Amino acid sequence: MVSMQQVAELAGVSPATVSRVLSDSTYPVREATRDRVLDAARELGFRPNLLARALATSRTSIVAVIVHDISDPYFGEIVRGVEDAAQEHGFQVLVSSSDRDPQRELEILELMLAYNVDAVLFSGGSLKDEAYERGCRRLFSDLSARGRAVVHLGPHTVKAPRIAVDNEAAAAAMTAYLAELGHRRIGLLDGPPRLSTAGVRAAGYRRALEESGIGYDPALVACGEFTSEGGRAATAALLDAHDDLTAIFASNDLMALGAMSELRARRMHVPAAVSIAGFDDVQAVQYAWPPLTTVAVPMRRLGQLGFEMALRILDGVRVRSRTLPTELVIRGSTGPPRGADGSTPTFERSTAGDAT
Amino acid sequence: MVSMQQVAELAGVSPATVSRVLSDSTYPVREATRDRVLDAARELGFRPNLLARALATSRTSIVAVIVHDISDPYFGEIVRGVEDAAQEHGFQVLVSSSDRDPQRELEILELMLAYNVDAVLFSGGSLKDEAYERGCRRLFSDLSARGRAVVHLGPHTVKAPRIAVDNEAAAAAMTAYLAELGHRRIGLLDGPPRLSTAGVRAAGYRRALEESGIGYDPALVACGEFTSEGGRAATAALLDAHDDLTAIFASNDLMALGAMSELRARRMHVPAAVSIAGFDDVQAVQYAWPPLTTVAVPMRRLGQLGFEMALRILDGVRVRSRTLPTELVIRGSTGPPRGADGSTPTFERSTAGDAT
DNA sequence: CTGAAAGCGCTAACAG
DNA sequence: CTGTTAGCGCTTTCAG
Numbered sequence: 066m067v068s069m070q071q072v073a074e075l076a077g078v079s080p081a082t083v084s085r086v087l088s089d090s091t092y093p094v095r096e097a098t099r100d101r102v103l104d105a106a107r108e109l110g111f112r113p114n115l116l117a118r119a120l121a122t123s124r125t126s127i128v129a130v131i132v133h134d135i136s137d138p139y140f141g142e143i144v145r146g147v148e149d150a151a152q153e154h155g156f157q158v159l160v161s162s163s164d165r166d167p168q169r170e171l172e173i174l175e176l177m178l179a180y181n182v183d184a185v186l187f188s189g190g191s192l193k194d195e196a197y198e199r200g201c202r203r204l205f206s207d208l209s210a211r212g213r214a215v216v217h218l219g220p221h222t223v224k225a226p227r228i229a230v231d232n233e234a235a236a237a238a239m240t241a242y243l244a245e246l247g248h249r250r251i252g253l254l255d256g257p258p259r260l261s262t263a264g265v266r267a268a269g270y271r272r273a274l275e276e277s278g279i280g281y282d283p284a285l286v287a288c289g290e291f292t293s294e295g296g297r298a299a300t301a302a303l304l305d306a307h308d309d310l311t312a313i314f315a316s317n318d319l320m321a322l323g324a325m326s327e328l329r330a331r332r333m334h335v336p337a338a339v340s341i342a343g344f345d346d347v348q349a350v351q352y353a354w355p356p357l358t359t360v361a362v363p364m365r366r367l368g369q370l371g372f373e374m375a376l377r378i379l380d381g382v383r384v385r386s387r388t389l390p391t392e393l394v395i396r397g398s399t400g401p402p403r404g405a406d407g408s409t410p411t412f413e414r415s416t417a418g419d420a421t
Numbered sequence: 422m423v424s425m426q427q428v429a430e431l432a433g434v435s436p437a438t439v440s441r442v443l444s445d446s447t448y449p450v451r452e453a454t455r456d457r458v459l460d461a462a463r464e465l466g467f468r469p470n471l472l473a474r475a476l477a478t479s480r481t482s483i484v485a486v487i488v489h490d491i492s493d494p495y496f497g498e499i500v501r502g503v504e505d506a507a508q509e510h511g512f513q514v515l516v517s518s519s520d521r522d523p524q525r526e527l528e529i530l531e532l533m534l535a536y537n538v539d540a541v542l543f544s545g546g547s548l549k550d551e552a553y554e555r556g557c558r559r560l561f562s563d564l565s566a567r568g569r570a571v572v573h574l575g576p577h578t579v580k581a582p583r584i585a586v587d588n589e590a591a592a593a594a595m596t597a598y599l600a601e602l603g604h605r606r607i608g609l610l611d612g613p614p615r616l617s618t619a620g621v622r623a624a625g626y627r628r629a630l631e632e633s634g635i636g637y638d639p640a641l642v643a644c645g646e647f648t649s650e651g652g653r654a655a656t657a658a659l660l661d662a663h664d665d666l667t668a669i670f671a672s673n674d675l676m677a678l679g680a681m682s683e684l685r686a687r688r689m690h691v692p693a694a695v696s697i698a699g700f701d702d703v704q705a706v707q708y709a710w711p712p713l714t715t716v717a718v719p720m721r722r723l724g725q726l727g728f729e730m731a732l733r734i735l736d737g738v739r740v741r742s743r744t745l746p747t748e749l750v751i752r753g754s755t756g757p758p759r760g761a762d763g764s765t766p767t768f769e770r771s772t773a774g775d776a777t
Numbered sequence: 778c779t780g781a782a783a784g785c786g787c788t789a790a791c792a793g
Numbered sequence: 794c795t796g797t798t799a800g801c802g803c804t805t806t807c808a809g
Contacts, residue, residue, distance in 0.1 A: 066567065068802055079780045084804055092805095093778060115535045116481065117802035120472050120785050127515075136501035136721075138494055138705075145492035148518055157536065159483075160516055162504055179471045180513065211422065293708070322708045349494075352649070352678045354710030365492075424786055435796045440788060449794060473786035476801045 067109045076105035087113060119181065123211075128372060129159040129177040131170060133189040133291075136162075137319070138347040139364060143188045143218060146368020154376060156183070165189070165260060165291075167197035174204050184214035184375035188368070190262030191221035198222055214378035218371045220261045226378065227386040228370050232262060235360045235391040236269025236314075237276075239342050242393060243312045244277045247402050248340065251279075252303045253286045254296050254315040254324060263291070266316045266344060285310070289320060296320025300327040311339060311402035318343040318350050321357055325398070336400035346394055355397030363389050423465045432461035443469060475537065479567075484728060485515045485533040487526060489545040489647075492518075493675070494703040495720060499544045499574060502724020510732060512539070521545070521616060523553035530560050540570035540731035544724070546618030547577035554578055570734035574727045576617045582734065583742040584726050588618060591716045591747040592625025592670075593632075595698050598749060599668045600633045603757050604696065607635070608659045609642045610652050610671040610680060619647070622672045622700060641666070645676060652676025656683040667695060667758035674699040674706050677713055681754070692756035702750055711753030719745050 069083045076083065078098060085092040086102040094102075105111075119125040130147050132140035140162075148158050159182060163170040170192065177185050185208065191201070201223040205215050217227035243251050253270050256263025267286070274281045287303045289295030296315055300323065303310060315321035321343030328335055335341050335355055343350060343359035350357035367389060377384050425439040432439065434454060441448040442458040450458075461467075475481040486503050488496035496518075504514050515538060519526040526548065533541050541564065547557070557579040561571050573583035599607050609626050612619025623642070630637045643659045645651030652671055656679065659666060671677035677699030684691055691697050691711055699706060699715035706713035722745060733740050 066802090069804095070802075080802090081780060081782095081804080082778090084802095085779090088804075090804085095778060098779080112531065112535050114476075114537065114802050115532075116472055116476050116537050117785090118804075120470075120476050120787090121802080121804040123785070125472065134501065135491075135504065136494070136497040138492070138497065141492040141494065141497040144516070145490065145518060148491065148516070152517075157515055157532065158517070159513055160500070160504070161508075161514070162501065175468065176471075176513065179468050181470065181472050293704075325708065348649075349705035349708060352681065352705055352709045422786090425788095426786080436786090437788080437797080438795060441795090444788075446788090451794060454795080470786050473801090474788075476803090477786080477788040479801075 066114065067111050068114070069111070072102065072105045072109055072111050075109060076101045078102060087111070088118070123181065125181050125183055126156045127159055127180065127182045128156050128375060129161065129173075129180075129182040129185040130368075131173055131177075131185060131187050131189070132160060132162055133165045134162045135160055137291075138349060139317070139345050139362075140188055142347070142364035143368040146365035147186060147372045148368075149365070150369040150372035156372070163189075165192060165257070167192040167194035167259075171197060171200040171204070174201070178204065178207065182213070183379055184216065184372075186216050186218060186368075186371050186375060187221060187225075188218045188371075190219040190260050190265075191223060193222070193259045193261065193264075212379070214375040216371050216375045216378070218367050220265050222261060226374060226384050228367060228374055228389065230362050230367070230389050230391045232265040233269040233272070235362075235393075236266040236316075236344065237273035238269075238393055239344070239360055240270045240273035240314055241277060242395075243314060243340065243342060243399065244273065244279060246312075246340065246399065248312040249279055249402070250307065250309045251285065251312045251314060252307065252310045254299045254303075254313060254320045255286050255288045256291050256316040256320070257295075258288060260291070263316050270314060289323075291317050291319060293319045293323035293326065296323025297327045298323075300324040304331065312342070312399070313339060314342045316344055318345045318347045318357065318359055321359065321398075322349065322353060325353060325357075335398050338403055340399040340402070342399055351396075353398070358396045358399040359394050361392040361394045363391075422470065423467050424470070425467070428458065428461045428465055428467050431465060432457045434458060443467070444474070479537065481537050481539055482511055483513045483515055483536065483538045484731060485517065485529075485536075485538040485541040486724075487529055487533075487541060487543050487545070488516060488518055489521045490518045491516055493647075494705060495673070495701050495718075496544055498703070498720035499724040502721035503542060503728045504724075505721070506725040506728035510728075512728070519545075521548060521613070523548040523550035523615075527553060527556040527560070530557070534560065534563065538569070539735055540572065540728075542572050542574060542724075542727050542731060543577060543581075544574045544727075546575040546616050546621075547579060549578070549615045549617065549620075568735070570731040572727050572731045572734070574723050576621050578617060582730055582740045584723060584730055584745065586718050586723070586745050586747045588621040589625040589628070591718075591749075592622040592672075592700065593629035594625075594749055595700070595716055596626045596629035596670055597633060598751075599670060599696065599698060599755065600629065600635060602668075602696065602755065604668040605635055605758070606663065606665045606667055607641065608663065608666045608669045610655045610659075610669060610676045611642050611644045612647045612672040612676070613651075614644060616647070619672050626670060645679075647673050647675060649675045649679035649682065652679025653683045654679075656680040660687065668698070668755070669695060670698045672700055674701045674703045674713065674715055677715065677754075678705065678709060681709060681713075691754050694759055696755040696758070698755055707752075709754070714752045714755040715750050717748040717750045719747075
């Protein structure tokens with residue numbers, strides 16, 4: 066590997082000068098000297114050792130993104146957003162999946178500290194765990210003491226600047242929408258209890274039901290992991306216990322997809338027999354049949370803005386947490402409750418919201 | 422940040438001893454001394470500076486994964502596989518999306534060199550571009566000269582150890598399957614011409630058609646990006662030009678999903694009017710309706726084994742490129758050609774391959 | 778404008 | 794078994 070030392074020798078200058086030319090230092094260097102350095106560097110095919118630079122400056126230009134699972138399309142989109150913004154600023158992206166394990170998440174955080182990353186973005190919600198929260202609190206203050214940035218992209222119990230959507234309001238809006246369609250027995254596919262995002266969305270569902278006068282019935286709530294299998298199992302449980310359900314609101318799209326599988330297996334038509342709504346608007350739901358009604362979360366944008374916010378923090382700018390708007394995307398998986406208009410529901414076909 | 426120096430002082434030993442205890446050196450240290458160091462480290466909350474270590478050892482424990490697009494589920498799975506294996510060995514994962522831009526891919530590679538990553542995994546296929554191939558060749562030899570590892574997870578024109586599936590054979594097998602069903606006019610949704618993966622899959626399609634006696638007709642091939650929109654557009658072109666098509670083979674699942682959208686928009690039933698087959702078996706295709714027949718690629722496994730191969734290279738072990746098996750997954754999107762059995766095809770319903 | 782020198786935090790000979 | 798001494802390759806005062 067060719068070092069600045071060698072470039073310096075070839076150019077007949079000191080390493081210090083080479084550094085001044087080759088890093089983006091604003092330090093004054095005579096034009097002629099600069100050219101000699103540049104030529105020498107080109108001739109030798111010099112590439113700066115970014116690790117050495119990082120050690121000297123204690124700035125790595127690395128941003129870490131902690132996701133729950135990078136193979137989950139929700140996080141794939143977020144990471145892509147981070148990457149797009151990071152690339153513009155010469156940052157590299159380190160990703161780690163925690164599988165929603167509090168301890169693993171802490172380990173990752175420790176490692177990121179050890180690697181001296183400039184910023185860490187928490188893309189998922191926080192996990193309800195005593196030790197986890199304590200650990201986060203400690204590490205967060207460590208991080209900011211060292212001039213690093215921490216930004217949340219979802220609801221978190223440990224305070225840090227945050228750019229996220231209003232999950233509670235969006236869940237309430239979707240629930241209200243189902244109520245407006247005429248549904249009275251609306252089940253909730255709740256996420257795992259340890260996950261703050263799930264809790265917040267469930268709270269929105271509950272509030273909407275109470276405000277609409279339908280009332281909240283805990284029996285209509287079934288928990289599951291934020292996966293299609295989790296959604297399928299929770300749906301099965303709900304359906305077995307309540308044959309009067311006409312709509313199901315899933316806390317995320319993957320669960321909603323699982324719900325549709327279960328309904329298909331039971332030969333219950335969506336939305337004629339049961340309406341289904343999801344949350345997130347990942348790509349896949351457009352290709353489901355019928356295409357899924359869901360809450361669109363601007364995932365990519367969340368990633369981009371999250372990175373930019375981190376950058377501002379690194380620059381010492383004071384930032385304010387921001388909330389990004391969501392949107393109800395009505396597609397074919399929701400409709401009026403069965404029997405609502407005298408048609409024969411099971412054969413009713415929704416034509417709205419074709420995936421194209 | 423607390424350094425080894427400080428730990429050394431507290432423990433009353435030299436920094437060297439601290440290093441010997443705290444790195445996983447096998448160097449002999451008396452039990453008592455070791456304990457004192459450990460205690461001191463714990464007391465101070467010492468965390469090693471991995472960058473400094475990397476600079477000293479020229480080993481970063483970072484693996485770079487170059488993907489085409491991390492928001493594409495195919496790459497999400499691969500990266501997850503890499504991550505799982507990397508985590509077991511204390512490696513961090515740096516991801517970068519190139520958007521299939523040759524120049525961007527080279528830039529990424531340069532950056533990875535600058536960061537001194539231990540290994541780089543090329544997860545997508547190579548790009549047909551003169552400068553790109555030259556650049557890769559140069560950088561690859563640079564990399565291996567420095568004792569780093571390069572591994573391919575897909576077809577690449579620039580030689581390096583590789584762990585991948587036999588795309589050509591799998592594409593041929595799927596085409597043959599469609600032919601066996603009775604299809605004679607089988608369209609191909611080819612990927613972008615600059616992408617080696619697309620070329621190899623197209624070659625398999627062609628060979629199968631020739632071997633089956635149906636013959637290859639270039640008019641039945643339409644190109645598009647490896648995205649659903651690319652697939653949709655290519656399908657539209659194909660359908661407009663040929664109303665005798667009874668099956669469409671898409672070079673990847675996203676394209677196949679796009680094809681299904683287009684057929685739905687034209688009110689053509691799948692598989693009764695036209696059969697559709699894809700390639701990769703990403704999660705989403707299970708939730709499409711009908712669920713997609715496709716070639717299952719062990720994406721996660723590819724990532725895992727790719728990382729492990731890189732590790733072996735780093736250990737100086739000679740490795741041999743490997744081919745992983747694929748599997749034809751027959752679901753509901755394929756069936757006999759229309760009119761093949763006298764039924765009224767448009768109302769025919771496939772019940773096979775339910776997503777559950 | 779340029780160079781010398783110190784140092785980022787760790788590891789790796791080499792002595793002892 | 795432990796300490797001393799040099800770096801790894803870059804940046805950054807501080808002189809000049």
